Amino acid sequence: MYKSIIKTMKDVPLEEFYTSGHRTCQGCESAMVMRYLAKVAGPRTIVVGATGCMYVANTTYYTTSWVVPWVHTQLGGSGAAALGTSAALRALMRKGKIKEEPINVIVFCGDLGCADMGLSGVSNAMTYDYNLLIVLYDNESSANTDIQETSMTPYGAQTSFSRPGTARRIMKRRWKKSVVPMIIAGHRNIRYAATTTPAYPLDTMNKIKKALEIGGPTFIHSLDPCPKGWDYDPMYSHELGTLSVETGLWPLYEFVDGKLIYNEPTKGIVEGRVKRKPVREYLEKQGRFSHFTEEDYEYFQKMVDEMYTSWEIPGVMPIKSVIK
Amino acid sequence: MTELVQKEILLNGTQAVAYAAMYADVDVTAAYPIRPYTEVMDTISKLIADGQLDAEFIVAEGEHGQFEIVKHASLTGARTLVGTSGVGWLYGMEAIVVTATDRAPVVAVIGNRALDDPGAYGVEHNDALMVRDVGWLLVWVDTAQEAFDTALIAYRVGEDSRVLMPVGVSMDGGFLTHSEQIVRLPPRELVKDFLPAYNRGKYLVHPDNPISVAPQVNEDWVSEIRRQHDEGMERARTVISEAYESFKKVFGRYPGTTRDIKMFENPFVEPYMTDDAEVILVGMGTVSKPIKVAINKMREQGIKVGMLRIRWFRPFPTQEVMKYLSGAKVVCVVDRDYSLGSPFRGGVVYHEVRSSLYDLDERPKILSFIGGLGGREITVQDAEKVIKIGLEARDTPITRHTYWINVRGDPW
Numbered sequence: 001m002y003k004s005i006i007k008t009m010k011d012v013p014l015e016e017f018y019t020s021g022h023r024t025c026q027g028c029e030s031a032m033v034m035r036y037l038a039k040v041a042g043p044r045t046i047v048v049g050a051t052g053c054m055y056v057a058n059t060t061y062y063t064t065s066w067v068v069p070w071v072h073t074q075l076g077g078s079g080a081a082a083l084g085t086s087a088a089l090r091a092l093m094r095k096g097k098i099k100e101e102p103i104n105v106i107v108f109c110g111d112l113g114c115a116d117m118g119l120s121g122v123s124n125a126m127t128y129d130y131n132l133l134i135v136l137y138d139n140e141s142s143a144n145t146d147i148q149e150t151s152m153t154p155y156g157a158q159t160s161f162s163r164p165g166t167a168r169r170i171m172k173r174r175w176k177k178s179v180v181p182m183i184i185a186g187h188r189n190i191r192y193a194a195t196t197t198p199a200y201p202l203d204t205m206n207k208i209k210k211a212l213e214i215g216g217p218t219f220i221h222s223l224d225p226c227p228k229g230w231d232y233d234p235m236y237s238h239e240l241g242t243l244s245v246e247t248g249l250w251p252l253y254e255f256v257d258g259k260l261i262y263n264e265p266t267k268g269i270v271e272g273r274v275k276r277k278p279v280r281e282y283l284e285k286q287g288r289f290s291h292f293t294e295e296d297y298e299y300f301q302k303m304v305d306e307m308y309t310s311w312e313i314p315g316v317m318p319i320k321s322v323i324k
Numbered sequence: 325m326t327e328l329v330q331k332e333i334l335l336n337g338t339q340a341v342a343y344a345a346m347y348a349d350v351d352v353t354a355a356y357p358i359r360p361y362t363e364v365m366d367t368i369s370k371l372i373a374d375g376q377l378d379a380e381f382i383v384a385e386g387e388h389g390q391f392e393i394v395k396h397a398s399l400t401g402a403r404t405l406v407g408t409s410g411v412g413w414l415y416g417m418e419a420i421v422v423t424a425t426d427r428a429p430v431v432a433v434i435g436n437r438a439l440d441d442p443g444a445y446g447v448e449h450n451d452a453l454m455v456r457d458v459g460w461l462l463v464w465v466d467t468a469q470e471a472f473d474t475a476l477i478a479y480r481v482g483e484d485s486r487v488l489m490p491v492g493v494s495m496d497g498g499f500l501t502h503s504e505q506i507v508r509l510p511p512r513e514l515v516k517d518f519l520p521a522y523n524r525g526k527y528l529v530h531p532d533n534p535i536s537v538a539p540q541v542n543e544d545w546v547s548e549i550r551r552q553h554d555e556g557m558e559r560a561r562t563v564i565s566e567a568y569e570s571f572k573k574v575f576g577r578y579p580g581t582t583r584d585i586k587m588f589e590n591p592f593v594e595p596y597m598t599d600d601a602e603v604i605l606v607g608m609g610t611v612s613k614p615i616k617v618a619i620n621k622m623r624e625q626g627i628k629v630g631m632l633r634i635r636w637f638r639p640f641p642t643q644e645v646m647k648y649l650s651g652a653k654v655v656c657v658v659d660r661d662y663s664l665g666s667p668f669r670g671g672v673v674y675h676e677v678r679s680s681l682y683d684l685d686e687r688p689k690i691l692s693f694i695g696g697l698g699g700r701e702i703t704v705q706d707a708e709k710v711i712k713i714g715l716e717a718r719d720t721p722i723t724r725h726t727y728w729i730n731v732r733g734d735p736w
Contacts, residue, residue: 044531048396059539069529071399072538073392074418080389084352084396085529087380091351091402095378097521098401103531121392124385 006040006205013039022058022065027234029224029241030054030110030137032198034065037106037135040208043068045104046085050118051075052110053144054137078109078134079121082217086130104212108135111152112142115179122219126187131215133208136179139226147229151177155303156296157288159229164291171291175303181316183219184255193219194254199241203263207254214256223250231287240285248276248304251315260313270314279304335507337500340468341407341433341493342367343507344475346377347515351402354393356384358412359445360497361435368405387416391423391430398428399529399537403479403522406430409497410437413451423490424459425553426538427527429482431475434494435501436609436660438698446699447497449608449661453637453672459553461491461560462638464608466580466594468505470587471495473571473579474635476519480567483522486559494637496660498699499610508582510575518574561639564591592641594633595648597623601630603714604649604688606677607658608634611695611702615658618707629711634673645680652688655681656714658707658729660696668692668725689717695729706730 006012017038024031034054038047045068049055055072058065073081086105092098114122114136122134141159142148149161154176158164162172184193192214194207204222211218225240227233232240244250245265252263268274280297283289292300308314312321335343342364345353355365371377380397384390387408394404408416413434423430438448452462461482465471471493478491495501529537541549568591572578580587588594596616598604605615612633622629632648634641649655657678659671666675670692678690693710696702706729713727713736727736 043534046400046529046531056540059536061539061541061545064536064539066536067534069531069534070536070539071396071529073396074388074422076388077392077419080354080384080392080419081396083382083384083389084354084393084398085400087352087382087393088397088400088402091378091380091397092400095349095351097351098530120385121389124383124389128382 006202006209009202012205013042015039017041017043017045017067018065019067020065021063023060023063024057025228025234027227027237029198029226029237030139032201033135033137033204033222033224034058034108036198036201036205037108037208038066038068040205041068041104041106041212044101045106046071048073048078048081048085048105048107050078050081050107050109050113052113053139054108054110056144073107075113076117076121078107078114078118079123079125082107082125082132082134083128083130086132090130105132106135107132108137110143111136111138111140112150115152115177116150123186126183126190126217126219129189129216133211133218133220136219136221137224138221139224139229141226141229143226143229155300156292158291159288169291178316180219180221180255185317187217189216190219191216191257192255195221195223195250195252197223197241197244197250197252199238199245200252203252210254210256229288232285236285240282243277243282243285246277247279247282248308248315249279249282251307253316260316266315269308276308329511331509332506333509334504335468335472336363336502336504337465337468337471337495338364338433338435339367340472340507341475342371343509344472345405345431346371347512348403348476348479348519350377350379350405352380352382352394352397353405354382354384354390356387356390356408356412358409360437360501361407361409361433363501364407364433387412388419391416391419394430395419395423395426395428398430399426399524401522401524401528401530404430407433407435409435410445410451411440414439414454417454420455420460421458422538424455425549427488427553427556428490429488429522430490431478431482432490432492434492435497436494437497444698445497447499447609447660448697448699449494449659449672452492452494453661455492456638456672459489459557460638461489461636462494463491463636464494464634465500466610466612466633467585468500468507469582469585470580471500472507472509476515477564477567477571477579480519481560481563484563485523485525487556487563488527489556489560494609496609506582514574518570557639564636567591590644592634592636593644593648594635596631596633598630598632598648600628602628602653602718603656603711604629604652605631605656605658605707605710605714606634606649606673607631608637608673609660611658611660614702614704615707617704618711621704622708622711627711627715640676640680642680645677646684649677649681649688650684653718654714655688655690656693656710657690658693658695658702658710662694662697670726689722691717691722692726693729694726700730702729709736
């Protein structure tokens with residue numbers, strides 16, 4: 001179905017379309033996502049970026065890192081920007097006002113912009129049949145405003161909106177939303193959606209490639225470890241990404257034409273070949289969980305266990321069917 | 325098929341703009357319902373369905389999305405139509421502001437509507453006036469014919485490379501959005517002579533032209549960007565004048581003119597019996613109707629009264645306002661809006677007019693009248709009373725700056 005899947009690093013295109021000029025933090029995994037998506041998409045691409053740390057860090061006037069055309073959209077504007085760009089291309093090509101050719105439209109948005117403010121717009125974009133890819137780069141906080149809580153911040157994590165405190169442990173008590181299941185369950189015409197994390201570069205690049213080749217409205221949710229927000233040494237970015245998958249907290253899967261496919265190592269976990277690592281290994285490496293008590297670790301582990309022991313689709317869909 | 329004959333059909337204000345958008349061959353439209361603007365999108369939808377227009381019709385998830393859609397479509401080179409009313413306009417405000425600062429020449433219909441709370445869907449101009457300071461061109465129309473003609477002009481002016489700015493075509497909710505009038509449609513073939521293809525030039529977003537639009541500038545460049553935007557706004561004055569002249573040349577009539585209505589040939593304002601007038605009323609939109617009738621009646625009694633209807637509110641017609649009002653003894657500005665907490669507690673247009681007249685050596689007295697809020701009618705009797713108050717102020721010192729027309733518990 002897919003023409004050229006990237007099998008090894010040697011198959012990755014050499015050209016860069018997201019190059020020097022950005023000022024993302026050391027160890028920034030979201031910057032890797034930008035680089036992968038530009039590399040895989042190639043030069044016939046329009047990238048739209050919503051407000052977020054990837055706007056602030058990447059496109060400072062005079063030092064933009066984008067080789068392909070790049071446009072800013074407002075924090076909650078991702079879905080609409082994707083629709084507008086794609087609709088314009090379709091209309092102009094159909095009416096012969098510009099040359100007819102495939103042009104990729106990729107819009108990226110952070111967790112605050114995509115999963116909170118912009119969710120209705122992203123959802124609306126997913127109901128149309130335009131060719132567009134929306135990439136949610138999720139560093140689990142509002143990362144350019146000094147690390148504030150979003151609905152995607154994990155349970156218990158310290159942010160400047162959710163502080164453990166000394167008198168009262170006022171911390172985040174909400175569990176993180178599952179965005180991709182929400183997208184695939186609610187939008188019948190979507191042919192491709194996936195989770196990924198840049199700790200698995202081939203996985204990320206292949207998913208971007210597949211999304212663009214399948215076309216229509218497509219969605220990728222990437223979990224991006226953030227040294228600043230998560231409070232760890234930048235050298236451990238990939239390790240934390242790997243651990244998020246190996247502990248089962250961040251399952252890797254893709255939804256292709258109505259079928260759910262797990263990717264390694266999540267596939268091994270779901271099939272019982274690979275044992276999940278204790279989630280504590282992942283949490284202990286991050287300063288944002290440093291206030292965790294034994295009860296917190298236990299609660300967190302229990303919630304992750306449930307994803308695999310009692311969910312209808314392990315790690316993806318919690319709603320249990322009543323008719324067996 | 326080429327239409328080389330003029331057609332006359334019955335259209336209301338919003339339908340007239342939809343027809344203009346069809347004539348302009350728009351590429352992308354974004355819709356979201358709110359009364360009373362909605363019918364422009366109802367009409368566009370029908371025109372597309374009937375094969376009259378080839379355009380993408382996108383139903384947005386809200387006004388914020390609506391304006392983001394057309395902004396990005398416009399940056400990608402598409403001619404666009406959008407619109408909204410009242411609180412919908414405010415819901416989209418963030419996207420509406422960046423549409424201007426990104427210099428996307430979208431054309432929006434604003435069916436003026438009162439802002440919530442309390443819920444009301446009648447006309448009030450405060451919704452459109454919210455963008456008076458952020459770089460939108462704003463024009464108020466008075467008839468369906470003027471709505472059609474002005475929408476075509478809006479594309480021509482907004483898309484001009486000297487301007488590149490969005491244009492809001494404002495019309496009174498109910499009174500114009502929903503009242504049908506005979507509209508004279510020009511031969512479609514001629515529209516090409518008046519309206520060139522939309523060309524963003526070096527600002528086009530396309531892989532052949534890999535630019536970055538709206539990068540972050542922090543404090544380094546904002547002043548320069550605002551200054552450039554303002555220069556575009558000033559150039560718009562020339563471009564608007566050129567567009568009206570060109571319209572007349574191509575279609576053989578001045579914009580807004582029909583067989584029954586003769587429009588005064590000034591793009592920015594419509595003076596009505598101002599030449600010798602001692603009292604001049606100022607207003608925007610359909611308030612001109614009762615005022616003109618009242619003026620006609622008063623003129624029969626030999627009272628020297630006139631009206632200045634403001635069409636383009638941004639850029640504000642300062643020179644025209646000075647020219648036509650300088651000879652008056654009293655200027656009565658009838659606002660269908662109000663600026664809470666403003667100097668002398670007046671309307672927005674009142675303050676703009678007052679400011680424009682400041683440099684005159686002999687300034688007329690200026691009074692603010694607030695009326696017709698939320699769609700209440702301003703009657704001929706109301707207009708007569710405004711004139712009477714103006715006449716009294718001519719001979720006596722001003723003791724009161726603002727009058728609320730016909731408001732319960734406030735005798736005026």
